[in-house]
């Protein structure tokens with residue numbers, strides 16, 4: 001297992017599950033290993049919001065870890081990897097990470113990512129935000145978590161939903177230092 005080259009991808013039960021699916025597709029196309037953990041609601045969102053099945057999403061990962069399996073390698077900080085992305089990230093999962101309340105494997109993996117000082121990126125999706133949401137995100141930002149809201153820009157003239165999704169996924173890859181061509185940068189020819 002080349003776990004140290006893997007990205008942990010967490011899909012939680014917020015709207016915008018397509019962002020997480022697209023990240024898995026792009027990482028796969030780039031030949032980057034993917035350790036996937038989906039919460040129970042995350043799996044439901046695949047069915048609710050897309051024409052795909054959870055099995056099809058699972059097939060995009062190098063390895064799939066069940067959200068109730070604390071015997072998974074992801075439950076240990078010793079699992080070497082290049083960081084974790086929680087995409088989309090529900091406000092419940094934001095709260096769990098902020099409190100260190102690791103009662104599913106996604107939360108435990110995020111907790112381990114933080115305690116080991118590895119990059120953690122969350123793509124929160126909720127609107128409007130109350131002060132609890134904001135305080136929890138501030139707590140995470142203060143310990144070095146990248147808060148990358150599911151808020152695509154429009155300056156690159158998106159024509160399709162795919163263009164909007166790719167802008168957010170491209171921003172995630174930018175933050176991880178992974179080269180891509182998912183969107184045209186401002187003032188970039190092409």
Ligand SMILES: Cc1cc2nc3c(=O)[nH]c(=O)nc-3n(C[C@H](O)[C@H](O)[C@H](O)COP(=O)(O)O)c2cc1C
Nearest residue numbers: 012013014015039041042048090091092093125126
């Ligand atoms: C259709 C649907 C859409 C939802 N959208 C959001 C959302 O955008 N953001 C959010 O924080 N929670 C949303 N929720 C609520 C979460 O699914 C719920 O809080 C759940 O407990 C999250 O659990 P998880 O983070 O372990 O997946 C949604 C639920 C449903 C059924």
